[in-house]
Amino acid sequence: MARMYRSRLTEADVTPREIWMNRRQLLAGAGALAAAGAAAGPAAAKLTTVESKYSTMEKSNSLHDITHYNNFYEFGLAKTDPARYADKLTTSPWSVEIGGLVDKPGTYSLDDLMKGITLESRIYRFRCVEAWSMVIPWDGFPLSKVLDRAGVQPSAKYIAFQTVYRPSEMPGQKTSILEWPYVEGLRMDEAMNPLTILATGIYGEPMPKQDGAPIRLVVPWKYGFKSIKSIVKITAVADQPPTTWNRAAPNEYGFYSNVNPHVDHPRWSQATERRIGGGLFSPRIKTLMFNGYGDEVAAMYKGMDLRKDF
Ligand SMILES: Nc1nc2c(c(=O)[nH]1)N[C@H]1C(S)=C(S)[C@@H](COP(=O)(O)O)O[C@H]1N2
Numbered sequence: 270m271a272r273m274y275r276s277r278l279t280e281a282d283v284t285p286r287e288i289w290m291n292r293r294q295l296l297a298g299a300g301a302l303a304a305a306g307a308a309a310g311p312a313a314a315k316l317t318t319v320e321s322k323y324s325t326m327e328k329s330n331s332l333h334d335i336t337h338y339n340n341f342y343e344f345g346l347a348k349t350d351p352a353r354y355a356d357k358l359t360t361s362p363w364s365v366e367i368g369g370l371v372d373k374p375g376t377y378s379l380d381d382l383m384k385g386i387t388l389e390s391r392i393y394r395f396r397c398v399e400a401w402s403m404v405i406p407w408d409g410f411p412l413s414k415v416l417d418r419a420g421v422q423p424s425a426k427y428i429a430f431q432t433v434y435r436p437s438e439m440p441g442q443k444t445s446i447l448e449w450p451y452v453e454g455l456r457m458d459e460a461m462n463p464l465t466i467l468a469t470g471i472y473g474e475p476m477p478k479q480d481g482a483p484i485r486l487v488v489p490w491k492y493g494f495k496s497i498k499s500i501v502k503i504t505a506v507a508d509q510p511p512t513t514w515n516r517a518a519p520n521e522y523g524f525y526s527n528v529n530p531h532v533d534h535p536r537w538s539q540a541t542e543r544r545i546g547g548g549l550f551s552p553r554i555k556t557l558m559f560n561g562y563g564d565e566v567a568a569m570y571k572g573m574d575l576r577k578d579f
């Protein structure tokens with residue numbers, strides 16, 4: 270399998286900041302900086318990150334693609350709705366409740382949650398169940414770090430996640446297109462897998478609201494809907510928790526939802542995918558088992574029938 274890790278980032282690998290940062294944001298950033306008296310205020314602060322051996326060497330999508338082709342049903346159904354409406358979401362202050370079967374339950378401000386944590390740049394393939402994909406340079410850290418800190422008890426077998434419920438800022442939550450709040454879950458070994466991250470940024474900048482600010486999950490070997498956005502609650506539980514898309518259509522979206530080119534969606538093939546940003550006539554690319562992350566994750570599913578447990 271042609272899969273390589275990026276061990277060290279060279280200057281040439283980095284897309285110049287002015288190319289991926291669009292003009293509006295550049296202006297907004299400059300404005301924020303001026304307002305802060307030209308001090309390095311939080312709005313202007315570039316995240317400090319270290320490189321990761323788990324990053325792909327594939328070319329990242331542009332920040333424009335990553336922030337203008339989104340699924341975030343709290344803001345509407347169209348791919349362009351989140352970019353339009355997500356600015357209404359208040360992301361500061363923000364707190365995350367960590368509870369359930371843990372030794373040290375508590376509600377943490379984002380700052381407290383991040384205390385002592387080193388952000389890593391994780392350039393991952395991202396494959397939506399709708400058969401499109403991107404390459405996204407996330408900034409984040411292993412979920413296992415916060416779970417280890419909280420002290421997960423042996424009786425906990427799964428981790429449940431919940432998105433903020435705030436219909437006043439999220440118009441989609443006033444409709445019944447999905448059951449709110451959006452919820453997701455992982456089996457404990459999946460949650461502890463080093464590839465599973467909580468992401469707080471993209472391209473070294475704080476997470477754009479349409480991508481799940483200020484903190485979202487990224488599980489790169491699973492279909493995109495498992496990567497729940499704008500998380501306010503992380504709970505260690507004994508039983509497999511309900512998940513939003515499984516509730517909505519259990520025959521179409523399983524709990525595991527590992528990327529699998531051999532198991533088609535009931536209404537479309539999962540054998541290939543369209544890489545966003547490639548242009549109208551770019552050929553579809555072959556979808557890889559576990560989205561190409563089999564070396565890291567296949568062992569977790571040994572002995573399971575991935576057609577039955579899809
Ligand atoms: N809370 C919440 N999380 C969500 C979604 C959503 O609608 N609401 N959509 C999911 C789906 S289907 C995908 S493909 C990814 C999209 O992430 P992106 O917009 O940052 O690319 O977010 C996932 N997380």
Ligand SMILES: [Mo]
Nearest residue numbers: 397398493494
């Ligand atoms: Mo998706």
